[in-house]
Structure formats: structure tokens, C-alpha cells
Amino acid sequence: MSEIQITLEILRYDPEKDQEPHFQTYPVTCQDDWMVLDAMNHVKDHVDTTLSYRWSCHMAVCGSCGVMIDGAPKLACKAPVRDYADRTARIEPLANFPIERDLVVVMDDFMDKLKRVKPYIIRKEEKSIEDGEHRQSPAELKKFKQFTMCINCLCCYAACPQYALIPEFIGPAALTMAHRYNQDSRDQGQADRQDEVAKPEGAWDCSFAGECSEVCPKHVDPAGALQQLKIATTVQWYKGLIGMGGK
């Protein structure tokens, strides 16, 4: 069984004790098939039990373990240690968020923004269960399916230069979710989302740097969603102008 040596340089911050965050270094002997999360768990279990971070599924679907690794936002459970063999990997909390403790960031801002874009089906009249399913062709499903894949890991916010500059920007994941519901053939809520999406800190704040799509571990392409959203917002605005608002 072959082993890999890496050194984790992890940002530590305990708000009750520390004035400023600092780095702490842990050399770790890893199995060659480990992810960075496995190395962190090794430290937590056997070296320093005070290290704090979020994780759960270890299969890149719960979205808990987003961190900066050498400056790039990644899921620790999907970052192989072999990419950092025989060197130091710097692990920091996701950029652009306040630090709660060590690698744990404060997520309140995202949770609030997600709610504001109304990420749920809105209907003028609810369909009753007795009437069965909404028919939705595979082509209709395909229009929004990709945008349902977001696991809310917030890597896109950590990568977004606009969010770094303008904290009010609703940002890639939340806006993608607005677009996802707008594109769903079962939904009639585009007009209800319009106010939030069309305001200055909505889709128009995106400068199309495309960093969000590059770092997305689930290939959601938020940048693409936001461009489509801008077009849709404009069309909606014109419809409003000539009295055809609503979907």
C-alpha cells in the first residue's frame, strides 16, 4: 500500500481566544487514495481534536465541506491528496464569508438570499393530487435539470469577484435557483421572482467573470444561468412595459 506525505497548513481561529486567525501546520501520512478530508479527519481523530470544520457525506453531495485549498474553493471530500503530495496544502475557510471558528464560516447571508428568490413552485391555481402528475417532457426537464444540481456548497460565492466587492449581490447559487424555477414548466412564478432578480444587486450585478462555473464541483454552470436570467429579466421588463406582465 503506497503512502503519500502532505503537510496541511490550516487556518485556526477561536473567537473566544484569538485576536486574529493564524495558521497551524500538521504533517500527515496519507493513504494514496485519500481525499484532503480524510487527512483532516486523521488530524481531528489522532493529532488535534480541537480542529473544527463541517463535513458529513464524504461523497460530494451534502455540500458541507467547502474550503479554500491553496486559494481555490473546493470540496475537501473531492480533493485527492495526491494532488498535494510531498508539499504543503494551505486550507482556509471559504473566502468572502465571515469566519465562525477555524474552517467554519457564517452562512446566514446565503440562507437569507436563497429564501428571497422564492425557490419553490408558484402556481396561480394549485393542481390537486387527484389530477395526477404534471406532464413534463424530457425536453422540458432538460431545460432546468442542470440547475437543480446545486448542493449549496458555496464554492461559487467564494470564487465570485463581484460578491467579494458587493456583499449585497444575491450571487450565483441563489440566482441559479431562481432561474431553475423560472424554467420549470410546472411553475408560474417568474413575475413573483422578478423584483428580486431584476434589482441592481440581482442578476445585473454579475460581471460574467465565470469563476463560479469554473469552481462548481457539480458542473451546474451558474454563470450560464445568470446570463439566461438577464435575458429573461429584460424580456419580462418589456412585457411589463406593454402590459403583459406575468407568465
Add this chain to the structure above:
Amino acid sequence: MQQIKTDIAIVGAGGAGLRTAIAIAESHPDLKVALISKVYPMRSHTCAAEGGAAGVIKPDDSLDLHFNDTVGGGDWLSDQDVVEYFVNEAPKELLQLDHWGCPWSRESDGSVAVRPFGGMKIKRTWFAADKSGFHILHTLFQTSLKYPSIERFDEFFTIDLTVTDGHCRGFVAMEMKSGQMYRFDAKAVILATGGAGRMFPFSTNGAIKTGDGTAMAYRAGVPTKDMEFVQYHPTGLLSTGILLTEGCRGEGGVLRNKDGYRYLQDYGMGPETPLGETVLKTMELGPRDRLSQAFWHEQQKGNTIPTRWGDSVHLDMTHLGEKHIDERLPLVRDLSITYAGVDPVKSPVPIRPVVHYMMGGIHTNIDAETTMPGLYAVGETACASLNGANRLGSNSLTELLVFGKRAAANAIAYVRGDQSAFDYSGVQKQADKIESKVRELLQRSGGTESIAGIRKEMADSLENGAGIYRTEETLQQTCDKLSELRRRYLGIELNDKSNVFNTDLYQALELGNLLELAQTVAEGALARRESRGSHQRLDHVARDDDKFLKHTLAYYQGDEAPRIDYHDVVITRSPPGVRDYSGEAK
């Protein structure tokens, strides 16, 4: 200590907790709902379910067939009134998810698509590619944002229930970002905290699945039920235990031993079916318990493939083609490449059985009620006795929906009718006791035991003694070990004494919960001298309906091992019969 007053408090914000919360908010927006979880809702382990959710929808299917598959799949340990209610409600709940936006995979005519699943005689598993649980969880979470009456308490770690006059009055939880203790007073409490698969060393379960709610109820005097029934999923990736969905086999994947031979035909699941043709309820579409047991036998015969992570067999999907795999099993492909370095389009994937699901849980009835007034439980936390001795794949996602809604309705009725006086001083006394238990753990000094050390010994002991096959001797060793570990647990000292997001503390509390529940698994298994479903005894190889057509109840006895008792199984119209998964079965 902070105080929160609410009408109904739900602990756990995964699929079960969210469905319950929405059901209350939708029908009774005047009732205050507090939804408490140690993680943000979208981190809950429902997200990791892959294959799908069962419900009768197609014209060739019937509720009776779903009933029969479930009861037989559970080796007749299911309560049949519960199964009947479940199969009847299942399609409505899955349609409800469609109306809430779940991206179900579709047929070309736009109707929902269904796929074959193990132990099911008809294709009835609704799916969203191979991320069904993920989509169900996010659909429910996002839908829940619509309702102002649901107040969430994300990242609050619940410690213990408060009980006065035999009624559940709420619980004490710690806000993880501050370490501040909160006393939640509620007229009814619904536990939806998931299973406890992390007590085993090799599990598909996320780190959070530590049985917190089950242990809380158990400590409060509510029995657990049927905890000895632990499901091994036959197809986990070797080093990590990551699940490869049963949908792999539903779509036509096959299991091969070291000689490439499809060995399931030797274990009552033959004859061999043609490659690429899925024949329901036989061979690779047999139930999970039988498939995992067949692996064990192959291992005994030396037909498995040794690897550095232990013995394995192959899950072969190479004949399915890239297009089909990418459309139906994209996550499986991604996971296999990322975590095992194998592309299932090109090569068979090495796999082995892995602990996946606990059929047991808090003893609940068809109304999701526990034995304690004011306390309900739903989802993997609970044991409503839908799944009996072996759950069929794709019944559990539907279960949490059906019984989430039912728990909501019954908790509402209870809250409306409950006239018992609230003894605030009694509740506060209990809350103070709960707080001091946590403070003592936090401040304890001079301990020599480590969390990781005890956790490993517990997990290894369960795997060795209470795994796929068990004997009196191995189980007794495990029971003894667990008693020892519970004593040694008192010698843990935390290095982290801080208040903010102290994961050292939460891991210690989780380990305490796991240890208590591990005893209910091992002691229940030791007492059950028969083989049924997922519980297989090498020293009692036959099912014994005379003595053990019974549910096991385990009662908390403080520092001692639990007291074991039994409870009747509800049989309505299907007397215990033979489980036949051969291709000739009717």
C-alpha cells in the same frame, strides 16, 4: 438558559422533518413550528439516497402487489396494517413532490418514469436519475421556505428530552455557534433525526448519522424496536463505503465473483437471467439481505477478490453502454471514477456489502406515536414496522413522506386536545440537569480515553460480532465489549473546552448516543435465537415463527445493558410464508 416556546417542535430537518413541518404549516398556519437540526437542512443525509422512491402509479401495478413485496421482503416482521396504509398513501406523496417541483425522470410522453428495484415484482420506483434523495431533500427544503410559521434553528445540537408526568414537554439543545443552552418548550415533539449507521466501521452513512434522536427517546424511557435488524447494502465502494445505488442493478448491472461467474444463482436466486435483460425479483433484483448474505458465502468459499481494503466482488455495468449510464446513473459513474478510479462504462467496479440502514428505531405505531404522550417519531429514527426484518430499496424515501404527514396530523390533533398542565418548574429542573451533564463532560479533567479510540473499538466489535452473520459467541463478545466501552466512555476528557462550534464536544455526545444504541443492536441480536431477514444466526439458521414472530423492544436501564421484551406483530391478511426469489417464483 434561553427559552423558546412553540407549539410543535421537530428535531431533524432532513426529508422526514421537512415533510412533517410542511404538513403542519400547510394545514395549520396558526401553529408555531420549530424545526431544529444540528446541520443545515440540505446537509441532512436524505441527500445521499440515490435510487428512488416506491409508489404504485402505472396501470400494470397494484397496491396489493406493493403490499406483498414489502411484507415478504421484510420476512413477515412488518406490521401489515402499517404496510397497507403506506402503499395506499405512497403514490399521493410522490405526486405531491411532483407538484412541489421534484425533477422526476420522465417517459417520452411526459409521465413519471419508474425503474425496477430489488425485491419488487413490478417496476414502481420513481427516480430523479440517481440523485433521488438529493432532489427530494432540496425540493422539500426549498418548499419549506414558503411557510412563515416554520421557524428554523439550524446548527442546534439537541441533547435530551424534558419529560414531566410522563408527557414529553420539549428538550434542551445547544446553539453550536455560541455554546448557549436553549430550553425548547413544545406541546408536542417529533423526532426525525435519522439512523445510527455510524456505529459500524464501514457504512454508507454520513458522519452526522449518530442516532441522536433515537438515543434521546430511549434514555427518556421509550423503547427501541427491532434494532438488531441492520441492513447491509450489497454494493458499496471498497475504501470509502460510498453507496452505488441498487438502481445500477435495476438498470441491468450484474454481480460477478473472481471467476466472472454470476454467483447469485447459487443462493436461491437463479436461474441466471440473460445479460442486459432485467427480470424482476430474482438474481441481481433479489432483496438486499439475500445479496449481502450471498457475498459472505462466496467469501467463505474463496470466490471473492482480495484487495487491500478487504474482499470484494464486481458490479459489472459495462454492457449498459455510456449513453444509458450517463442518462440513468451519472452520479454512480462520477463516484466510481472519483473515489475508486474505475469508469463503470469500461470496467466492472469492485464492491462489497456495507452497512446502510437500520430497520429498527424508536418504537412507533401506525400513527407515528411513541409510547410517551406528546412524543412522535418518523423516518429512519423510528420503527413503525413498515420494513420488518429487511427493508426493500426505495421504500424508505416514501416512508418518510407518508409518515411525516401522518405524524403531523396526529401531533396537531394531540396539541389541540392536550389539557395537561405544564409544570414549568419541573421542566426547568430537568433542563438544569441536562445542562449540567453537558458541562460536566466539557469540564471533566484527568480522563485518559479518546473519542476516536472508543469509537473504533465499538465499530470493530459490532462488525465482528453483529455483522452479516452472527453467533451466540460473537454476539456475547460484542455485548461484553460494549458494556466495557460504556464504562470507559466516562473516562473521556475533551481537549476543546470552548463554546464556539466545539466539535470535540458534539462528537463525544454522538459517541455516547451510539454506544447506548449499539447495546440495543447487540443485545437484541443475542436474544433473538432465529434467523430472519437481515438477522442471520449461524447457530439458529431457521426462522422460528413460534417463538420469534415478535418485535424486540429494548428498554434503557441506565448504566446496565437494556432490558429486552417483545411485542406482537400485526398480521392482517398475509400469514408468514416462504420468501422465494428464484426465477420460478410466482
